[in-house]
Amino acid sequence: MNLLKKIILIASFVPFTLLAQDQKDKPKPNWQNLDLERDGVMGISTEKAYELLKGKKGSPVIVAVIDGGVDEEHEDLKSVIWKNSGEIAGNNTDDDKNGYADDVFGWNFIGSSIGNIQHDNLEVVRLVRKWQDKYSSVVNSTPLSDEERKEFSQYKKMITDFMTRLDNARRGYESLSVIKKTTEEIVAKLNKPAPTLKDFERYKSANEMESKVLKVIKSEMKKKNDYKLFKEDIDDTYKYYSSQVNYHLNMDFDPRDSVKDNYGNAFERFYGNADITGPDAEHGTHVAGIIGAVRDNNLGIKGVADNVRIMGIRAVPDGDERDKDVANSIRYAVDNGAKVINMSFGKAYVWNKASVDSAVKYAESKDVLLVHAAGNEAKNTDFATNYPNRIYGEITAVERPVLAGTGTIPGFGRPPVVGRVLQDTVKDKRFDMPSAKNWIEVGASGWKNDDELVANFSNYGKRTVDVFAPGVQINSTVPGSKYEPNDGTSMASPVVAGLAALIRSYYPSLTAVQVKDVIMRSVTKVNQKVKIKEDGASKKVKLDEISISGGVVNAYNAIQLASQMSTASL
Structure with a gap:
């Protein structure tokens, strides 16, 4: 399913809603034409x-x-x-x-x-990596040329951007890990590969975490009573945040060497x-x-x-x-x-x-x-x-x-x-x-x-x-x-x-x-x-x-x- 239809994390626990329209609200086939x-x-x-x-x-x-x-x-x-x-x-x-x-x-x-x-960084990570040796220890009082001052100002904004993204990704990854694991545990107890909304409604929570996750499951299953689709949402969103943490925003990850080009030469063609x-x-x-x-x-x-x-x-x-x-x-x-x-x-x-x-x-x-x-x-x-x-x-x-x-x-x-x-x-x-x-x-x-x-x-x-x-x-x-x-x-x-x-x-x-x-x-x-x-x-x-x-x-x-x-x- 499209990533736009995946569960989106906000700040608190059970922190997600669906971007996609209700599955009952579908256009006609070939509608774009x-x-x-x-x-x-x-x-x-x-x-x-x-x-x-x-x-x-x-x-x-x-x-x-x-x-x-x-x-x-x-x-x-x-x-x-x-x-x-x-x-x-x-x-x-x-x-x-x-x-x-x-x-x-x-x-x-x-x-x-x-x-x-397959995976690469976001550009902000590559730019921070490029400038960090030069500007990571610079303070506002450090003597800089006009051009360096401009770069330093951009670097500070990029650092703020990068840290905000990384914090959001880590919290998203941690939350999805808990939600994914708890959902799988509930389904295992139900002993049904494709439980229905009624199955989840009859289930008695074993602890507070299960109670919170159940609220989310039932809310989404009411929109589309299809556990397979719900599981795809969970799995794909987990994969998304995993990629964010491990690749997109990982300062230690840089796959470019495997291309075997001279990356410093922007006009290299072949x-x-x-x-x-x-x-x-x-x-x-x-x-x-x-x-x-x-x-x-x-x-x-x-x-x-x-x-x-x-x-x-x-x-x-x-x-x-x-x-x-x-x-x-x-x-x-x-x-x-x-x-x-x-x-x-x-x-x-x-x-x-x-x-x-x-x-x-x-x-x-x-x-x-x-x-x-x-x-x-x-x-x-x-x-x-x-x-x-x-x-x-x-x-x-x-x-x-x-x-x-x-x-x-x-x-x-x-x-x-x-x-x-x-x-x-x-x-x-x-x-x-x-x-x-x-x-x-x-x-x-x-x-x-x-x-x-x-x-x-x-x-x-x-x-x-x-x-x-x-x-x-x-x-x-x-x-x-x-x-x-x-x-x-x-x-x-x-x-x-x-x-x-x-x-x-x-x-x-x-x-x-x-x-x-x-x-x-x-x-x-x-x-x-x-x-x-x-x-x-x-x-x-x-x-x-x-x-x-x-x-x-x-x-x-x-x-x-x-x-x-x-x-x-x-």
């Missing part, structure tokens, strides 16, 4: 759009999925996986001379001949291996299915685009991605023919923004559209930093840390984060900086056209989020030829990437910038106010106050507009 007027859900009208395209023939479009891995053998994906015709699989030779041996389906920048990275699946391809496979799962094979689900080739690029571990790998992934995708790149990942800190900026500029020069998930911290990214982003250059400004809210586990496995908010005096300068025109930032929406349209976890921003797209209970492909629903802006981004691919397939004369313009101008405008969280409080706003377009993407409208623009350019 359905139409508001016809089907009563706020999908993007994909099925209706194909009526406009009936009789037309599109050309294949390569869509790169930069992620944690893609299962190229999935029953609903294997026929649309990109294949490098110039490469011979398994001969350990760079047949097409592109610098990457055996890259038949794509490339993996977080692996080497000795294996693959390293990694050809394994695009890796040890955990759930997230990337889910993303790939949303974009282009085969629509007419009577299997599983329907992707948005009907004529794509999915290029798998592995760069995102369980933890924060590294800028060097992101930059190289973008360049690899561009050089090997991708016209759309999906990036369902993000982080609060940056190591080497210049390397990513250079790659984004390269993609812009080669007419490639970049689609990026806005993030799942329920934050305003006009202020809170989120990397990568479309802005070229780094902000040199005094920043203050703001707690991003307890208990939110974003769709890509991110922890509750401490964001950084720019001072108002700096905000305008940020948007005066040059930025990529081939970039679309995507927030997540739900299927109900009411005040809860914007997903309660989604980031937003009047000047930083372009559009919203379906990102709640999106059913898609997962490894092993299976299917599961997931939540997140990670799911909304590939909806838009699929739409971009659909447009580029049938109207190939349109440039990346024109395709973005089509998507922005063809949204379904939302008139009612929607709920968002701001500084921990709920408020209602118009959608054009929290996004540039003020709407949810719409494939039917987009195809109509693309047809008009394509005809006009002839």
